[in-house]
Amino acid sequence: MKRPKIRITIVDKIGKGGCHRGHCVGESFDYDTERGKLCPMAMHVAFPYIDILRYGGTIPGQPAGTAVFCCPDVDVINVFKAEIVSE
Template identity: 65%
Template sequence: MAKRPKIIIKMIDKMGKGTCHYGHKIGDAFDFDTDRGRMCPMMVHTAFPYIDILRYGGSIPGGDNSDKCKFCCPDADVINIFEIERI
């Protein structure tokens, strides 16, 4: 069985006026497999479909890079922007 690729999630930008309730800041990076306890559960819940697609060989429709995609935090007051990268 092939080894699953590493998945890295980085906070790359912010659009909302609020602050992250979980304390995430631009530049934070997380390994999906080892840092789950450090990541906001709402962020992980939103990221999971993208992670699942990338981890198992797919690509995100409309994306310009088959190994990366972006998504936003579901908190409308915060709107953190994250990037998922398949390594």
């Protein structure tokens, strides 16, 4: 069974500071080919959600195939959305 493609998009920013990695709302990344461009702190948070989505799980309170999570940097708090991409 082939693992589904995952796209990670910055959908909001809550913190008052600017992103230390230079990320902006609206940026999207392909998990398989561009994850190295994503902030390591955000990837640390993203990984468990990616695993859940890739292996058929769901996140309570979120639509199937999606996971919304925040950057752990209290000064920035970028909001990310990971989603399965239908090919």
